[in-house]
Structure formats: C-alpha cells, structure tokens
Amino acid sequence: MASSSLLSIGDLAARTGLTVSAIRFYEDKGLVHPIRSSGGQRRFLRSDIRRLSFVLIAQQLGLSIGAISEQLAKLPQGRTPTQRDWTQISKAVRGTIDARIVELERTRDRLDGCIGCGCLSLKKCALYNPEDRAGLKGPGPRHLMAD
Numbered sequence: 001m002a003s004s005s006l007l008s009i010g011d012l013a014a015r016t017g018l019t020v021s022a023i024r025f026y027e028d029k030g031l032v033h034p035i036r037s038s039g040g041q042r043r044f045l046r047s048d049i050r051r052l053s054f055v056l057i058a059q060q061l062g063l064s065i066g067a068i069s070e071q072l073a074k075l076p077q078g079r080t081p082t083q084r085d086w087t088q089i090s091k092a093v094r095g096t097i098d099a100r101i102v103e104l105e106r107t108r109d110r111l112d113g114c115i116g117c118g119c120l121s122l123k124k125c126a127l128y129n130p131e132d133r134a135g136l137k138g139p140g141p142r143h144l145m146a147d
Helices: 009-016 020-028 047-060 065-072 083-111 130-137
Strands: 006-008 042-045
Touching: 006 009, 009 020, 009 042, 009 047, 020 047, 042 047, 047 065, 065 083
Parallel strands: none
Antiparallel strands: 006 042
C-alpha cells in the first residue's frame, strides 16, 4: 500500500475532530488498527475516518464501546466499507436505537409525575409505595426502569 494513501495520527485527528489521545484510546479498544511505519509511527487507512465517525455517532446514540466494537468487527479490514457493509450495520444498530427510544419515551411520559420511588412527595404520589414494595424489585427508580 502506498504510504501516500495512509494518514498520520495527526492527519486523522484533523479529519475526524478527535484528539490524538482519543484516537489512541479507540486503538487500544480495537476500534481502529493502524499500520506501523518502519520507524514505528502509526499510519491509518482513509477508511478509518469513516470508522471513527461511526464511533462518534454510535456513542451519541448511547451504544457502548463493546457494542460499537462488535459492529465494527463486521466491517472489512484493509478496504473502505461499501454501502452494503454500512447498511448491514445500520440494520443491526436500528433495533438497539428503537429499544432506547421506547425507554426514553416511557421515562419522559412518567417523569413529571414520579421520580420512580425514592419518592420526593408522599402526599401527592400517584404510586404510593406502602411497605416499600418497589424496593423488593431492586434498587433504583423501579417504576421508571423496565423490569
């Protein structure tokens, strides 16, 4: 592969808006795989711009590094992913996003009336929690969390 088609870590940082340390973090997590030059410097494929862009978007959507890694492992190494590659990942991630939307909508719809019981107002609580029945279901705001 011609060295002119490879990017230095600084060039990749400039193209993605990430810091060099963030790129090294993602490298440590196995999300990008640089090629080492004869002098030991990291060199990245241009397709790594897309990979890191996907990482940023997926994190904003609430996906964990592990889930992102699982999806990126489906992409080919050494070539730019095709539209078909990205479509397959999109379909896989869509279910996670849809479930998150349902969870967020349920929380939004219930939030005004309840913090989930660790109740702040027993006088007007619609779910009054005698004998801490919600506590038997586990810690945290049980009425808002999916059980």
